[in-house]
Amino acid sequence: MTxxxxxxxxxxxxxWGSATELRNLKVVSKLIDTTTCIxxxxxxxxCQEWNDLHIVPTTQTGTYQTMPSLDANYWNLxxxxxxxxxxxFAWLLRKDGCMHCADxxxxxxxxxxxxIVQYQNGIVDVNPEACIGCKMxxxxxxxxxxxxxxxxxxxxxxxxxxxxxxxxLEPACVKACPTGCLEFxxxxxxxxxxxxxxxxxxxxxxxQAALYDPPGVGGTTVITVLxxxxxxxxxxxxxxPQVPVAVSLWKNVARxxxxxxxxxxxxxxxxHYLSFGPKxxxxxxxxxxxxxxx
Amino acid sequence: xxxxxxxxxxxGSGMGDAAMARARSTEDVVVGDEIVxxxxxxxxxxxxxxxxxxxxxxxxxxxxxPYLGFLAHLFGGxxxxxxxxxxxxxxxxxxxxxxxxxxxSQMKLTKADREFITPKGMLRYFQYRxxxxxxxxxxxxxxxxxxxxxxxxxxxxxxxxxxxxxxxxPQWVRxxxxxxxxxxxxxxxxxxxxxxxxxxxxxxxxxxxxxxGTVTKSWARLHHPRWYREVTGEKAGG
Numbered sequence: 227m228t229x230x231x232x233x234x235x236x237x238x239x240x241x242w243g244s245a246t247e248l249r250n251l252k253v254v255s256k257l258i259d260t261t262t263c264i265x266x267x268x269x270x271x272x273c274q275e276w277n278d279l280h281i282v283p284t285t286q287t288g289t290y291q292t293m294p295s296l297d298a299n300y301w302n303l304x305x306x307x308x309x310x311x312x313x314x315f316a317w318l319l320r321k322d323g324c325m326h327c328a329d330x331x332x333x334x335x336x337x338x339x340x341x342i343v344q345y346q347n348g349i350v351d352v353n354p355e356a357c358i359g360c361k362m363x364x365x366x367x368x369x370x371x372x373x374x375x376x377x378x379x380x381x382x383x384x385x386x387x388x389x390x391x392x393x394x395l396e397p398a399c400v401k402a403c404p405t406g407c408l409e410f411x412x413x414x415x416x417x418x419x420x421x422x423x424x425x426x427x428x429x430x431x432x433x434q435a436a437l438y439d440p441p442g443v444g445g446t447t448v449i450t451v452l453x454x455x456x457x458x459x460x461x462x463x464x465x466x467p468q469v470p471v472a473v474s475l476w477k478n479v480a481r482x483x484x485x486x487x488x489x490x491x492x493x494x495x496x497x498h499y500l501s502f503g504p505k506x507x508x509x510x511x512x513x514x515x516x517x518x519x520x
Numbered sequence: 521x522x523x524x525x526x527x528x529x530x531x532g533s534g535m536g537d538a539a540m541a542r543a544r545s546t547e548d549v550v551v552g553d554e555i556v557x558x559x560x561x562x563x564x565x566x567x568x569x570x571x572x573x574x575x576x577x578x579x580x581x582x583x584x585x586p587y588l589g590f591l592a593h594l595f596g597g598x599x600x601x602x603x604x605x606x607x608x609x610x611x612x613x614x615x616x617x618x619x620x621x622x623x624x625s626q627m628k629l630t631k632a633d634r635e636f637i638t639p640k641g642m643l644r645y646f647q648y649r650x651x652x653x654x655x656x657x658x659x660x661x662x663x664x665x666x667x668x669x670x671x672x673x674x675x676x677x678x679x680x681x682x683x684x685x686x687x688x689x690p691q692w693v694r695x696x697x698x699x700x701x702x703x704x705x706x707x708x709x710x711x712x713x714x715x716x717x718x719x720x721x722x723x724x725x726x727x728x729x730x731x732x733g734t735v736t737k738s739w740a741r742l743h744h745p746r747w748y749r750e751v752t753g754e755k756a757g758g
Contacts, residue, residue, distance in 0.1 A: 239589075240586065241586045241587060241589075337583045337584070337586075337598075338598055339586050339589060339598075358598050359599075359602065360583070360602050361686045361687060362686075362698075364686060365691065365694045365698070470695055472698060472699055473695070473698070476695075476699050476702060480703060481702065483706070484584075484703065484705070484706030485706075487707060488709050488710050491709075491711070491713040492713050494714075495713060495714060495721075495722075498646060498717075498722065499717070502646070502648060502722075504722055504724050505722060505723050505724075505743075507741070
């Protein structure tokens with residue numbers, strides 16, 4: 227279900243668009259400070275509980291991680307990664323889940339009208355009723371977030387607890403976080419908080435600390451403070467995420483060209499008929515006895 | 521001379537249509553004023569291919585663009601289209617294999633065919649300036665359609681399977697498949713528009729070859745003179 231009270235900024239496979247721009251809703255944000263995360267997984271539990279998700283069996287992967295990757299019934303996963311490079315060692319924890327891109331690749335790739343919507347406040351949500359289970363969003367997403375459920379033939383992912391946000395509450399994961407490494411609020415304010423934290427980290431010796439708010443997807447609603455900001459891939463984040471070029475090519479170039487080819491063929495045939503008409507035997511052509519005209 | 525008298529029917533009863541009775545199992549024979557062009561099995565295979573093609577087309581178009589979303593209502597919604605489309609695609613590919621097998625031996629491009637399908641040759645054909653006495657049962661354009669359809673079907677099937685089961689393939693294969701499926705279907709459809717036009721409005725008397733299975737002698741002499749001579753035994757220029 228989508229949140230009825232929120233204005234929609236853009237919608238998948240939309241012909242006319244649905245933004246009215248009547249209301250000026252602030253863009254929200256969730257700040258993840260990976261440097262203060264202790265890997266307690268309270269956010270995972272809160273997410274499961276608030277969203278009433280089915281229990282997914284855990285998988286032992288040799289780390290503290292609950293399971294190898296996200297699931298249609300598991301939208302919030304703390305990723306534990308060990309990085310060892312030329313004598314340097316780091317144990318990195320990052321909360322994985324939908325980034326709620328300003329320019330969402332999933333929404334771009336989706337062929338079902340209204341199945342993926344972006345609200346005016348920046349949250350990207352899924353409407354299972356409109357979802358046709360084609361999995362194109364999984365190809366469109368540069369963060370490998372949407373998960374297809376074979377049981378329901380639908381896609382599912384984090385909604386940023388839009389049902390809570392809509393009534394002025396913070397997302398369940400933020401509510402549960404005991405260290406304050408998760409914060410929720412206006413994006414502009416949280417970016418300022420994050421930048422201050424990055425400065426602090428730099429002074430503490432993490433000279434490459436940075437805020438991860440990738441411009442390739444227009445920035446993200448979920449922003450992340452990384453101690454090793456020069457190596458987002460250590461955290462399992464793409465260095466420069468983009469909506470796949472093929473998705474843009476396909477929707478913005480290939481599709482109009484294809485429409486042109488089809489319409490061109492049709493109108494060429496009409497023009498041909500009007501100029502040349504049907505092909506019939508020449509007048510006065512010799513016809514053997516008993517032969518019917520075509 | 522393979523021409524047989526009208527009275528000699530093989531339909532089992534004396535009441536049936538002689539030409540159609542012959543067209544059930546034979547082709548390239550003269551029956552009265554008609555020549556059998558496509559036997560029953562060839563026509564059935566052709567129409568199964570056509571039907572599955574249009575099911576694929578009309579279930580695919582609403583997924584392709586929301587502007588054609590209304591087509592989804594023909595099948596009960598977009599979700600039905602998404603289920604039906606790949607299975608119709610499989611049926612189309614299977615039927616296409618039968619069509620390929622039945623016609624492939626007649627689709628070898630001759631030297632004259634290669635000239636026919638050059639831009640100059642096609643222009644001559646569309647301007648009705650081709651007085652080519654050497655056109656056999658299928659002209660160069662029809663053979664080109666045959667091979668293009670075969671190639672297009674293979675392309676649509678492979679890319680379609682990737683789109684059907686995207687999670688089994690790497691990202692770049694999926695991306696390429698969406699683009700190629702789009703390109704292949706649009707060229708295929710553009711080609712089929714031409715095919716339908718030529719088979720109906722542009723060349724009267726052609727459509728019956730896919731319904732009755734027969735054409736008139738004058739049609740055959742106009743469009744496929746060499747085939748006409750071969751079937752009737754008449755000499756060139758006759």
